[in-house]
Amino acid sequence: MEHSILIVDDDPSVLSALKRSLSGEDSYRIYTAGSGVEGLAILKDHDIKLVISDEKMPGMAGTEFLAAARRLFPDTVRIMLTGHASIESAMKAINNGEIYRFFAKPWDDIELKLSIRAAIEKYDLEAENRRLLKTVKRQASELEELEKMHPGITRLKRDEEGNLILPEISGI
Numbered sequence: 001m002e003h004s005i006l007i008v009d010d011d012p013s014v015l016s017a018l019k020r021s022l023s024g025e026d027s028y029r030i031y032t033a034g035s036g037v038e039g040l041a042i043l044k045d046h047d048i049k050l051v052i053s054d055e056k057m058p059g060m061a062g063t064e065f066l067a068a069a070r071r072l073f074p075d076t077v078r079i080m081l082t083g084h085a086s087i088e089s090a091m092k093a094i095n096n097g098e099i100y101r102f103f104a105k106p107w108d109d110i111e112l113k114l115s116i117r118a119a120i121e122k123y124d125l126e127a128e129n130r131r132l133l134k135t136v137k138r139q140a141s142e143l144e145e146l147e148k149m150h151p152g153i154t155r156l157k158r159d160e161e162g163n164l165i166l167p168e169i170s171g172i
Contacts, residue, residue, distance in 0.1 A: 008039040009054040036065030055082035
């Protein structure tokens with residue numbers, strides 16, 4: 001299964017370095033963008049599981065981009081990568097963009113790879129939870145309809161030990 005990742009940074013050498021460090025990972029499809037606006041366009045056109053964004057970019061800061069990504073694509077996991085780490089930018093990223101992780105440049109390749117794997121796992125688990133919740137809601141609705149058509153069909157009687165008590169059927 002292929003996992004789509006979007007990397008947003010205005011520095012082409014950072015984009016290349018990140019792509020190179022992830023090149024050994026067969027299951028990743030990596031998209032890159034040089035700005036927040038370009039990143040949002042890619043998010044609209046592709047099913048992206050993870051976004052890694054720089055903070056300091058011309059036009060739209062990373063915190064603004066991640067906040068917009070959260071608003072428009074709330075299921076996408078977000079990571080902030082910055083060379084200008086400050087408490088204020090970290091707080092903005094966490095509060096407005098609801099980021100998963102915050103990394104300072106230069107990053108540790110192994111730690112970043114592990115975090116990316118964990119973020120993809122998080123995305124997949126949350127997607128499975130959403131799928132299961134949808135199934136449970138559909139089944140509850142079906143049971144409600146059955147109960148309307150056949151009153152009492154969804155109620156079970158149990159004895160003191162929790163065993164089901166089946167109604168007696170005449171003629172058997």
